[in-house]
Amino acid sequence: MVAEVEVPAGFVPQYAVAFGAVDGPAVAVQADNPLPVHAVRRPAQSAPLAGTIVSSAIVGPFVPELDRPIWLSLSGQWQGQVDFLRSADGGATMLPLTIAGERWGRFVGGTNEAVADESEAGATYYLAVTLLGGALTYRVAQ
Known part of the structure; x- marks a missing residue:
């Protein structure tokens, strides 16, 4: 079960990490709803x-x-x-x-x-x- 926080709430006190659209509900981050980001890796700094x-x-x-x-x-x-x-x-x-x-x-x-x-x-x-x-x-x- 995914609990949603409805607008107009501007924060999500019961969740450590959540996200949502500006005009939509915040949804908890979980396996079926991961953060919409990807890791960016900088070039290696070691000298060849x-x-x-x-x-x-x-x-x-x-x-x-x-x-x-x-x-x-x-x-x-x-x-x-x-x-x-x-x-x-x-x-x-x-x-x-x-x-x-x-x-x-x-x-x-x-x-x-x-x-x-x-x-x-x-x-x-x-x-x-x-x-x-x-x-x-x-x-x-x-």
Whole structure:
């Protein structure tokens, strides 16, 4: 049952959230009557980590914005592997991504995919690049 507040009442004391037309009744917000809005998300404020590398190195850190997917793009003519690493202590310890205890986030060719979604403030990401030849162009961004 939906209780309505009739005009001319200008407020709805018994409901925390309600809405209605200027000349119509206020109706409670509920599953069958949601607010007529949609979330607007601003562009991510995190600075992308991007460049081209021709020798093995650790690249980073990438400091993500919370609750957004992190995208990794690898391209170019290169041979070797790239491990996507996460740190929760400012880079002192960098750990590989895993799923059910198995290593994940190791790439041996071009890619363009979401690799993580961070929820812990202060976490940072790195690329451990082991190049056997060529030049790798990388980009970590949100």
